[in-house]
Amino acid sequence: xEKIDAEKTSTVSxxxxxxxxxxxxxxxxxxxxxxxxxxxxxxxxxxxxxxxxRLRQGFPELVEAFTAVQQESWGxxxxxxxxxxxxx
Numbered sequence: 001x002e003k004i005d006a007e008k009t010s011t012v013s014x015x016x017x018x019x020x021x022x023x024x025x026x027x028x029x030x031x032x033x034x035x036x037x038x039x040x041x042x043x044x045x046x047x048x049x050x051x052x053x054r055l056r057q058g059f060p061e062l063v064e065a066f067t068a069v070q071q072e073s074w075g076x077x078x079x080x081x082x083x084x085x086x087x088x
Contacts (some may be wrong), residue, residue: 017079
C-alpha cells in the first residue's frame with residue numbers, strides 16, 4: 001500500500017478537502033461535490049493500485065486526499081484542518 005506522509009504531501013485545495021470529507025460522511029465540514037466528482041470518488045474507491053495510479057495522473061489532489069483518509073489515521077483530521085484554516 002502506498003503511504004502518505006502528512007509533512008510531505010502537496011497542497012490539497014479546500015474544495016477537494018470538502019468533497020472528500022463529504023464522501024466519507026462529514027456533513028459539517030464537507031461539501032457535496034457535483035455528479036462528475038461523485039463518480040470520480042466512487043472510481044477511486046473501487047480502483048486497484050494500477051487504476052488508482054492512472055486516476056492520480058489526471059486527478060492528483062483528489063486521489064491524494066482520498067488515499068490519506070482511506071489509509072492513514074490522520075487523514076480526516078488533515079482534511080478538516082485544511083478546511084478550518086480557510087475559514088479563519
